[in-house]
Amino acid sequence: MTVPQPHPHPEHGKNGHDDRDRNHDHNHKQVITAGNERRIRFVFFFTAGYALIQAIGGWLSGSLALIADSGHMISDAAALLLALVAYRIARKPADSTRTYGFHRVRVLAALANGVTLLLLVVWIILEAIGRMHTPTEILAGPMLIVAVIGLVINLVGAWVLWSGNKEDGNLRGALLHIIGDLLGSVGAVAAAVGIMFTGWTILDPILSVLVALLIIRSAWVLVKDSVHVLLQVVPRGMDTRVVENGLTQLPEIEEAGHFHAWILADETTIATVHVSPARGVDPLSLPPLVSSWLRERYAIDHVTVQIDPPGQLEHEHR
Structure with a gap:
């Protein structure tokens, strides 16, 4: 059950889940061939x-x-x-x-x-x-x-x-x-x-x-x-620390942590992550940004993004 290859993504909504997720009513339904x-x-x-x-x-x-x-x-x-x-x-x-x-x-x-x-x-x-x-x-x-x-x-x-x-x-x-x-x-x-x-x-x-x-x-x-x-092991070829570090390289994100990813069944990958906005960045802009970034680089189908106040993730890691 390998990590699927990246694929083009549609437009994203404001809640961090794309239009394809909404069409599926967030029930994670998969097509049985x-x-x-x-x-x-x-x-x-x-x-x-x-x-x-x-x-x-x-x-x-x-x-x-x-x-x-x-x-x-x-x-x-x-x-x-x-x-x-x-x-x-x-x-x-x-x-x-x-x-x-x-x-x-x-x-x-x-x-x-x-x-x-x-x-x-x-x-x-x-x-x-x-x-x-x-x-x-x-x-x-x-x-x-x-x-x-x-x-x-x-x-x-x-x-x-x-x-x-x-x-x-x-x-x-x-x-x-x-x-x-x-x-x-x-x-x-x-x-x-x-x-x-x-x-x-x-x-x-x-x-x-x-x-x-x-x-x-x-x-x-x-x-x-x-x-x-x-056992919900992280998909093959994915390192959680590398993903978190990659998110922090985005200019809109100050901190990233608590990244978790697992395979639902066969080709569907799900993830959750916490991020904090950089100074002057609208927090509501981060969910679609993070969702798009993870889909393009790791082909993650469904992402739940939690926005934390600046400094909270750094405090939790101490």
Whole structure:
């Protein structure tokens, strides 16, 4: 969940919030992309249907790579279903007790996706270690057929999700799951071909472990980014002291402090800050000035500016 790039801003009002905020009635409503929801629904049915086929194929052929990938796809189907539910909940409007709406539900869904991936990786590695110590017979032919079908399905699913809005953390989580499935299918195909030509059944658990290791980094990044949003960590690339010092460089501002910024969900950044006017400056002119400055340099969407008497911030910092 990176800090979005700066973008042009409209005219600002006198209260420090721009016209776009007023049009949204200050309810922080975000647009839920219908295209993203359709993409996830499509991939969900594909993933859930093939997971069942792959589980049967893995059991009949004795392949850990197929069984692991099937378990991966089953967890992905559950995660995709959770993402669809999250879209429905996030569409609910804000109310008097949940003034920011329900968009953090999407962050929770993304966190659940990442945690599920990490747990799956642990299971794959433990199962692979057991297979290395006690090799089992594997039918390479059926394994290869099922793995190739899975590879094609995952390629289609990845393309469908990749063409969506990549700023949507929920969609990004679903895409990471499908990429993990894709890597699992590649590993299963490679293992089947290798076993078919060499008879080395140990290739199956070895490649399963390699695929699991490839999934770890993406899953960890997803978990970390989601936790940062839930903990209201300052957006990546932003230093609060640098922002406050930059505000004090404006000739209209004498002091700046108590700057706080956090990500609401995905691409919306919110901030609050205290400023004191320089001598002879109209205090009412500062909110639109500060709001414009923060939007241009840090792409902050919604800014609340409090005007303090000159000297008050300096006194509080002593």
